[in-house]
Amino acid sequence: MALRADLEVIVGLVNTGARVLDLGCGEGDLLAHLQEHKQVNGYGLDVDADNIRTCLEKGVNVVEQDLDAGLSNFQDDSFDMVVMTETLQSVRTPEPLLREMLRIGEECIITFPNFGHWRCRLQLALFGKMPVAKHLPHAWYDTPNIHLCTFKDFENLCANLGLRIIERRVVDHRSVERPLGSLLPNLLGRVAFYRIGRAI
Amino acid sequence: MSVELTPTQVASAQQAENSVGLVKSQTFHWCEPFALQSGATLAGFKLVYETYGALNDAHSNAILICHALSGHQHAAGFNDPKDSKPGWWDACIGPGKPIDTNLFYVVSLNNLGGCHGSSGPRDTNPATGQPYGPDFPTVVVRDWVNSQTLLADHLGIKRFAAIIGGSLGGMQAMQWAIDYPQRLGAAVVIAAAAKLSAQNIAFNEIARQAIASDPNFHQGHYAAEQLVPDKGLGLARMIGHVTYLSDNGMREKFGREIKSGDITRGADVEFQVESYLRHQGQAFSQHFDANTYMLMTKALDYFDPARDNGDDLVATFAPVTAKFLILSFTSDWRFSVARSEEITYALIAARKNVASAIIQSEHGHDSFLLPLPRYVDVLKTYLTRIHQEISNGTTS
Numbered sequence: 001m002a003l004r005a006d007l008e009v010i011v012g013l014v015n016t017g018a019r020v021l022d023l024g025c026g027e028g029d030l031l032a033h034l035q036e037h038k039q040v041n042g043y044g045l046d047v048d049a050d051n052i053r054t055c056l057e058k059g060v061n062v063v064e065q066d067l068d069a070g071l072s073n074f075q076d077d078s079f080d081m082v083v084m085t086e087t088l089q090s091v092r093t094p095e096p097l098l099r100e101m102l103r104i105g106e107e108c109i110i111t112f113p114n115f116g117h118w119r120c121r122l123q124l125a126l127f128g129k130m131p132v133a134k135h136l137p138h139a140w141y142d143t144p145n146i147h148l149c150t151f152k153d154f155e156n157l158c159a160n161l162g163l164r165i166i167e168r169r170v171v172d173h174r175s176v177e178r179p180l181g182s183l184l185p186n187l188l189g190r191v192a193f194y195r196i197g198r199a200i
Numbered sequence: 201m202s203v204e205l206t207p208t209q210v211a212s213a214q215q216a217e218n219s220v221g222l223v224k225s226q227t228f229h230w231c232e233p234f235a236l237q238s239g240a241t242l243a244g245f246k247l248v249y250e251t252y253g254a255l256n257d258a259h260s261n262a263i264l265i266c267h268a269l270s271g272h273q274h275a276a277g278f279n280d281p282k283d284s285k286p287g288w289w290d291a292c293i294g295p296g297k298p299i300d301t302n303l304f305y306v307v308s309l310n311n312l313g314g315c316h317g318s319s320g321p322r323d324t325n326p327a328t329g330q331p332y333g334p335d336f337p338t339v340v341v342r343d344w345v346n347s348q349t350l351l352a353d354h355l356g357i358k359r360f361a362a363i364i365g366g367s368l369g370g371m372q373a374m375q376w377a378i379d380y381p382q383r384l385g386a387a388v389v390i391a392a393a394a395k396l397s398a399q400n401i402a403f404n405e406i407a408r409q410a411i412a413s414d415p416n417f418h419q420g421h422y423a424a425e426q427l428v429p430d431k432g433l434g435l436a437r438m439i440g441h442v443t444y445l446s447d448n449g450m451r452e453k454f455g456r457e458i459k460s461g462d463i464t465r466g467a468d469v470e471f472q473v474e475s476y477l478r479h480q481g482q483a484f485s486q487h488f489d490a491n492t493y494m495l496m497t498k499a500l501d502y503f504d505p506a507r508d509n510g511d512d513l514v515a516t517f518a519p520v521t522a523k524f525l526i527l528s529f530t531s532d533w534r535f536s537v538a539r540s541e542e543i544t545y546a547l548i549a550a551r552k553n554v555a556s557a558i559i560q561s562e563h564g565h566d567s568f569l570l571p572l573p574r575y576v577d578v579l580k581t582y583l584t585r586i587h588q589e590i591s592n593g594t595t596s
Contacts, residue, residue: 019551041551049574052557056581059589061523063544064558073545 003033006111006171006193010083013109013195014038018080021105023067024087026051028060035060068092071100079105086191088112089145099161102198107166111193116150116186135172135190151186158196167195205284213278218294219286220252220277220301225317228351240337243326247351248273248317249309252293253301255356260590262357263299263583264348264384265289265308266365266372269440269496270488272316275308276301291571298579299364303587307355312347313339313495321491322423333491334420341368341503345375349383359383361590362583363522366390366568367535368496371503374543378505381521386586388579390527391568393539394513394546395504400534403443404497407436411490420491433490434481441480446531446564513546523553525582527575529567530560555582 003011007030014020016038022031025044028051034040045065046052055062065073068091082105088094089112101108113135114120120131130140138145149157151168158165170189185192205213214221225248234242250273255262265275267288276293278286293299293306310318313336321336328335352360363373363384370392377387393400411417414432418425442450454473469475506513524547528540537558547554559575561567567575 043548043554049557052555053577053581056525056555056578057585059585061553061555063548063554063556065541065556073541075549078549 003029006085006191007033009169009171009193010085010109011037014040014081017041019078021045021074021079021082023082023084023101025055025060025062028055028058028062030083030085031055031060032058067097070096071104074104076103077106081105081107081109083109085109085111086113089148091147094147095157095161098157098163102163102196107195107197109193109195110154111171111191112149112154113145114150114186114189114192115148116152117190118187121187133190151189151192154192154194158194162199164197164199165194166197169193207282210282210284213284213286214281218296219290220294222281223250223252223274223277223279223287225250225273225279227317228354230347230350234347234350236337236343237340238338242319242337245312245319245347246317247309247312247319247347249307249351250274250276250287251308251355252276252306253304255305258590259356259358260361261304261587262352262355262360263304263306264352264360264363264376265293265299265306266344266348266363266369267308267311268365268367268369269500270437270484270493271310271369272314273308273310273318274316276306289569291569292576292579298576298583300580300583300587304361304583307351307357309348309351311339311344311496313492313499315489315492320489321420321495322489331423333423334494336491336495338498339495340499341371341375342379344372344499345379348372348376349380352383359385361586362386362388364388364390365392367392367565368500368503371500375503375505377520377522377524378516379519381519384522385590386525386582387522388525388527388582389540389543391529391532391535391540391565392543393535394506394543396501397539401501403439403534404501407439408494408497410435410439411493414490417490420494422490428485429490430482430485433485433488433493434478436481436490436493437484437488438477438481441477443534444565446533446562449531449562449564452562513542514549517547517550517552520547520550520552524555525578526554526556527568527578528556528558529563529565529575530558531562532565532567534565 020042022044031042043061082101123131172190231244274287275289276287310316325332365373370389373387411432414429416427417429506516509516528537
């Protein structure tokens with residue numbers, strides 16, 4: 001089965017035999033792939049019963065744990081890579097979580113939907129409505145996305161926390177790189193993809 | 201509270217498609233000296249066990265069931281055509297059930313020190329010609345595991361596909377994975393703990409004191425006096441039973457309706473929970489042995505595999521090669537979710553394969569014996585995967 005495009009990028013960034021933690025691992029596609037092709041020592045956290053079941057079917061090390069309860073169960077420097085795809089926007093306290101991710105992991109990969117995409121801006125500016133778009137499909141009253149941000153917002157937070165942005169990409173779920181998006185990511189990028197590390 | 205079944209109902213339960221049906225206990229005799237952790241040596245021992253399903257040609261599909269405090273070998277099916285109640289884990293063991301006897305060869309035994317046919321306090325002490333009683337040597341979880349390896353050898357099982365246990369049974373599965381890593385592919389640890397908390401030990405101590413204070417107890421030598429400390433044992437069971445339920449679960453099951461409808465009468469038994477507990481205590485004291493209860497609760501209290509490793513559970517798990525499934529239940533306060541998480545996160549820190557699920561349940565610690573839909577589903581999913589792995593020969 002073909003891997004989602006943004007997950008494919010992550011696979012390319014993980015070393016063979018690495019220790020990987022996937023926060024909000026969903027159905028475990030990334031970890032199953034990494035276990036098979038990169039022999040990683042990987043774990044995924046999720047709270048959804050159906051997701052956990054699917055992970056167990058795939059032989060993925062899934063641990064039932066709510067991200068909003070924090071990561072204090074994990075020791076410092078437990079992982080080479082901590083991954084959180086499309087989840088940052090739905091956690092209760094992104095800032096402490098981000099710091100925790102870099103306490104337990106040497107590097108992090110974070111992806112999130114860009115609220116600064118021109119379609120979002122247009123809907124809010126022109127029609128005065130909360131944006132609903134392909135990458136943000138929920139109405140304001142039933143969205144799990146309670147902490148939306150833009151490329152710029154996220155980079156400001158990283159700067160405040162003294163985190164090092166190793167790499168920034170613009171992705172969507174179909175094709176990996178969006179050349180136009182890379183030109184003006186905050187306006188044209190749908191999904192933000194960041195690889196960050198601790199301050200040097 | 202148990203409902204009497206008609207003979208027809210009993211027959212249909214026994215012949216149900218998902219029941220292992222009629223089973224007979226067997227006995228394994230070990231006739232060589234067996235050294236215990238306490239320093240004592242048994243001249244030999246016997247273990248009673250049952251098996252369900254068939255061992256495959258590769259001998260790779262065996263599952264060991266380890267029982268909890270008051271458990272025994274009879275985990276599934278019926279021992280007698282007249283039995284109305286099946287074994288204690290019939291909810292999960294049988295054709296098509298999570299521990300699927302169409303796929304697996306399931307071994308269930310009564311542990312050393314038990315009172316259901318394995319060597320224990322009721323046996324005759326060869327040194328005195330009298331029942332061992334309280335003089336049966338102290339056994340700990342590691343002794344059970346060592347004795348279980350001999351039973352496995354006897355059955356031609358070099359390696360179990362999985363070892364599964366709830367509560368004290370989960371502790372045995374953990375000890376197996378630590379002491380005999382090459383002899384199991386997976387450990388399923390349900391509603392257990394890496395060691396008991398002080399609060400948990402306290403409940404065991406109250407139970408032991410209840411037994412010891414029964415005038416019939418005679419320091420454990422009640423058999424020689426032809427007495428049974430049934431009041432004390434019943435009380436111990438009542439205490440234990442309450443700790444296996446949850447506040448909400450008890451509220452739902454019993455409420456607080458007053459039988460006589462008149463609180464001024466001060467009747468002996470007014471609330472439903474009172475008669476329920478008395479019945480539970482009494483029924484238990486009829487068939488369980490007080491010295492075994494003492495011995496089993498002590499084994500629970502002493503279990504602490506990290507103790508020999510400077511209290512470092514992560515280092516203790518270093519030899520483990522089995523993968524783990526850790527299950528816990530939200531309303532279980534005797535073996536809480538947090539205790540299971542300690543195991544899970546120590547295994548992660550030790551870089552072992554582990555998965556976990558936290559099952560919503562109102563039934564407290566007893567949940568692990570009940571056919572709760574998500575619990576049953578998680579167990580079945582996990583074991584189906586294990587069966588695929590042994591069939592493909594991809595097991596580690």
